Amino acid sequence: MADPALHPETQPLKQIAIDYTPEACTHCPNSNTITLTFDHRGGARWRTTTRFLYGTFSALIQCPTGNTDGLNFNLYLSSLEGDKSQDEIDFEFLGKDKTIVQTNYYTTGTGNRESIHQLGFDCSDGFHEYVIKWGPGEIVWLIDGKVVRKVERKEGEDFPAKPMFLYSSVWDASYIDEGRWTGKYVGCDAPYVCVYKDIHVPTGTALECSCES
Numbered sequence: 001m002a003d004p005a006l007h008p009e010t011q012p013l014k015q016i017a018i019d020y021t022p023e024a025c026t027h028c029p030n031s032n033t034i035t036l037t038f039d040h041r042g043g044a045r046w047r048t049t050t051r052f053l054y055g056t057f058s059a060l061i062q063c064p065t066g067n068t069d070g071l072n073f074n075l076y077l078s079s080l081e082g083d084k085s086q087d088e089i090d091f092e093f094l095g096k097d098k099t100i101v102q103t104n105y106y107t108t109g110t111g112n113r114e115s116i117h118q119l120g121f122d123c124s125d126g127f128h129e130y131v132i133k134w135g136p137g138e139i140v141w142l143i144d145g146k147v148v149r150k151v152e153r154k155e156g157e158d159f160p161a162k163p164m165f166l167y168s169s170v171w172d173a174s175y176i177d178e179g180r181w182t183g184k185y186v187g188c189d190a191p192y193v194c195v196y197k198d199i200h201v202p203t204g205t206a207l208e209c210s211c212e213s
């Protein structure tokens with residue numbers, strides 16, 4: 001379990017909304033655990049029920065085992081999934097190689113700020129802590145307590161500033177860039193299960209949700 005003292009400004013996640021395929025997502029508030037399953041039903045996506053403006057977001061994640069070619073599993077912030085003008089901050093695991101993770105961020109729908117990081121481990125072998133620290137002038141991505149990327153806002157540059165939900169999903173991304181991004185889905189080891197536990201969100205900065213679920 002992650003040490004709460006490392007992130008004193010956070011609180012355990014108690015409630016989620018499931019955007020699609022609720023039967024493929026399980027949530028146990030008592031143990032602060034969420035599982036997402038990808039199989040013949042497709043995948044699923046959960047999010048917080050409120051948006052947050054800045055703060056620290058964290059989870060222990062064990063990614064799916066087996067041949068995960070084609071799949072994308074993730075932990076990310078977004079002002080609203082599917083909105084073409086969204087702000088977003090990402091951790092994305094690319095199924096073709098479970099020893100790397102991609103970070104990225106968007107402002108008003110514009111991304112193209114991808115960076116690939118070597119994990120030094122297979123993300124399906126056990127639980128590892130992934131943290132996003134987001135402020136008005138800085139974004140920091142950490143894995144197991146180590147900073148893997150830090151972006152500081154430059155004068156005159158757009159930067160994520162919209163209140164955002166914490167999201168996670170597992171989905172087939174085979175169609176993107178003709179399979180070069182995540183590989184082509186094979187599915188020989190389905191069902192694929194991604195487990196999130198000890199999920200924490202900022203304390204005292206939740207904003208009411210006025211969007212449709």
